[in-house]
Each structure stands twice: as C-alpha cells, then as structure tokens.
Amino acid sequence: MYICPVCGKNLKPSKNVCRCRNGHCFDIARNGYINLLTTKGRNPKKAGDNPLMVKARSSFLDKGYYRPLAVKAAEIIKALLNGKEQPVIIDSGCGEGYYTSFYACELKNAEIYGIDLSKSAVSHCAARSRQNGLANVSFAVASAFELPFRALSTDLIVSAFAPVSNDEYTRVLKKGGFLVIISPAARHLYGLKSVLYDEPYENRPNAYGLRKFAKIQEEEITYSVTLSSNEDIRNLFAMTPYFYKTPEESGSRLEALEALETECSFLIEAYRKK
Numbered sequence: 001m002y003i004c005p006v007c008g009k010n011l012k013p014s015k016n017v018c019r020c021r022n023g024h025c026f027d028i029a030r031n032g033y034i035n036l037l038t039t040k041g042r043n044p045k046k047a048g049d050n051p052l053m054v055k056a057r058s059s060f061l062d063k064g065y066y067r068p069l070a071v072k073a074a075e076i077i078k079a080l081l082n083g084k085e086q087p088v089i090i091d092s093g094c095g096e097g098y099y100t101s102f103y104a105c106e107l108k109n110a111e112i113y114g115i116d117l118s119k120s121a122v123s124h125c126a127a128r129s130r131q132n133g134l135a136n137v138s139f140a141v142a143s144a145f146e147l148p149f150r151a152l153s154t155d156l157i158v159s160a161f162a163p164v165s166n167d168e169y170t171r172v173l174k175k176g177g178f179l180v181i182i183s184p185a186a187r188h189l190y191g192l193k194s195v196l197y198d199e200p201y202e203n204r205p206n207a208y209g210l211r212k213f214a215k216i217q218e219e220e221i222t223y224s225v226t227l228s229s230n231e232d233i234r235n236l237f238a239m240t241p242y243f244y245k246t247p248e249e250s251g252s253r254l255e256a257l258e259a260l261e262t263e264c265s266f267l268i269e270a271y272r273k274k
Contacts, residue, residue, distance in 0.1 A: 001088070001113065002140065002148050005036045010150070033126040033139040035119060036148040049118040054096050056238035058124060061098040063232065065225050069266050070099055072221050073182060074106040076268055077156060080178045080217075086111060087155040090172070092144045093117075093162020097125030103158070104129065104137040113149070115142040147172050156180065170212045170273060179213055179271040181206075185220050189240065191262025192233075196242055196250045205267075213271035222265040233260050 002011040004020035011018040011026070018034055019025045028034050049057070081087045087110050091100040094114030104112050114137065116122050125139045142148045144165045149172045157169050160182040169179055186202040193200035227233050233254050237243055243251075254260075 001111075001138075001150065001153065002034065002036065003150055005038045005142070005146060005148050011148075029123065029126065031123060031126040031130055033122050033141065035122075035141040037117065037119075037141045037143060049095065049116075049121050051120045053238060054118065054120045054124050056235040058096045058098070060232060060235040060239060061096070065227070065232075065236075066098070066264065068223055069182070069221060069264070070102040072219070073099065073158065073160070073180065073268060074103055076217070076219070076270060077103065077158060077180060078107065080180070080270060081107075081110075081156060084155060085109060088153060089113070090115065090147070090149065090154050090157045092147070092157055092159045092165075092169075094121070094125060094139070095160075095162075096121050097128050097139070099158075099160050100125060100137060100139075101128055101132060101134060104134045105132075108136060110136060112137040114139045115144070115147065117141070117143055144168065158182070164208045164210070166208070166210055166212055173273045175273065177273045179210070179273070181208065181269045181271070183267050183269075185222065185265035185267045187222065187263045188265040189236075189262050190265075191224075191260060192236065192240070193242070195253050195257065195260065196246050210271060212274055214274055215269060216272050217268075217270035219268045220265065221268065222263060224261060224263055227260045227262070230255070230258055233257055 004011055004024045006024045007022045009020040011020050016028050017025050089110050089112045091114040094100045094116045100114040114125050119141050122139045122141045129137050144163050147168045151171050152174050154172045156178040158180040183206050184203045
C-alpha cells in the first residue's frame with residue numbers, strides 16, 4: 001500500500017525495512033510503524049506534536065470525554081461504506097491514535113492506515129494498536145500533503161482536527177470515494193474559552209476549497225461535559241490552539257479550577273469525490 005516518498009515506487013516490506021525497486025530503504029520501528037516523512041525543509045524528528053502534547057491528548061481522550069464523537073464518526077463511516085468488503089481507510093492527521101483505534105475496533109473488516117507528522121504521536125499509535133491487539137491498522141509518519149499511498153487506492157479518508165489536502169485526497173481516493181472531515185463547531189469548548197477570555201467568541205466555519213468534492217452529508221453533535229479534575233482541565237487546554245496564543249495571565253485562571261463544565265460541539269462533514 002505504501003509508496004516511496006522519494007521516487008513514488010511501491011514499497012515492499014522485508015524483515016525490518018521497507019524498500020522500493022530503486023533501492024530507497026525505510027526502517028520499520030520495533031512497534032511496527034514506518035517513518036516516511038522526508039519533506040524538504042522539515043525536520044522529521046521535530047514535526048508535529050511533541051511527547052508532552054501526545055501524553056496530554058492521550059490522557060484526556062482515554063477518559064472518554066470525546067467518545068460520543070468517535071461513536072458518531074464511526075457510524076457515519078460505516079454508512080458511507082455500506083457493507084463494502086475490506087475497504088481501505090486513511091486517517092489523515094491521526095494524532096495519538098484515539099479515533100484510529102476506535103475505527104479499527106468498529107470496522108474490523110477494514111484496512112486502516114493512520115498518518116501524522118509527529119513521530120511521537122505515531123509511535124504512541126503503534127504501541128496502542130499492538131496493546132489492543134488490532135491487526136487491521138498500520139501507522140506511518142507522513143504528511144497529508146504528500147501521502148505515501150498509491151493513486152486510486154483508498155475508499156475513504158477521515159480527517160479529524162487536521163489540515164485538509166484537496167489534491168492529495170483526490171489523488172489517492174478511488175472514483176466515488178469518500179472524505180469525512182471532523183472540525184470544531186461554533187460553540188465548541190465555549191465554557192473553557194469563557195474562563196480564558198473576557199470576551200469569549202464562537203468558532204468560525206472552515207473553508208476547505210474542496211473543488212474536487214461534492215458535499216453529501218453534514219451533522220453537528222453537541223453535548224456538555226464536566227471535567228472533574230484540574231489535570232483533565234490542563235490536558236484539555238494543552239491539546240487546543242488556545243494553549244499557544246493565550247496570555248499567561250489568562251491561562252493561570254485554569255490553575256485555580258477543580259472542575260469545569262463546557263460544551264463539546266463538533267461538525268462532521270461527508271464528501272464524495274467527483
């Protein structure tokens with residue numbers, strides 16, 4: 001399934017490496033993932049989330065706060081594939097692998113590939129899948145804008161809170177293939193923002209410029225959660241964009257909280273390749 005990021009030829013596994021016919025070789029890590037990130041101008045060792053960010057995301061998500069989203073996303077993916085035998089799914093920008101593992105459990109007949117820029121995140125993904133005994137999922141360090149997959153090889157791509165690549169998704173999806181995009185809806189984490197900012201604001205809709213896709217479905221899922229510990233509050237804060245652009249004074253307000261109630265609101269959009 002993977003192609004060489006240097007020359008585009010098929011990669012074939014052999015012992016602990018993957019090699020193309022032109023001799024380009026990529027090591028397979030001990031926990032099973034492969035690093036295919038060779039983008040010029042980007043340091044593969046420092047790209048994406050660092051280990052502390054991965055730990056925060058994993059700790060928060062593993063407590064089930066976003067489980068309703070994972071359940072709904074899996075339902076939509078199942079319906080789109082409509083019983084297709086052995087579909088190929090790419091989770092583009094899979095992060096620490098919470099959703100990828102959930103999809104693998106719910107769609108046991110699917111062949112699922114998770115890719116992310118972060119080596120730390122992908123290593124965590126691979127370890128998680130092995131621990132859970134998931135044999136139908138594979139992981140690679142790679143960019144959504146240079147997907148290491150053959151053209152017309154994929155039935156569905158899902159992108160949750162990650163950059164969207166119109167051209168690459170078009171290239172790898174089969175004719176009539178599906179794209180599912182998950183993003184924050186207008187009121188997502190409004191309770192958190194009410195603590196951080198004097199004038200909290202709603203999220204603006206994303207514009208993806210998907211000229212090669214037709215939207216076929218859109219659903220919003222909204223519910224409230226109560227974070228019952230300061231650790232959970234800090235982990236949530238660390239996995240949001242607000243962590244990087246919030247003044248220290250505003251961020252310190254969270255340190256005094258022992259609990260936080262906030263809305264979780266997500267938009268799930270489904271597209272079909274034209």
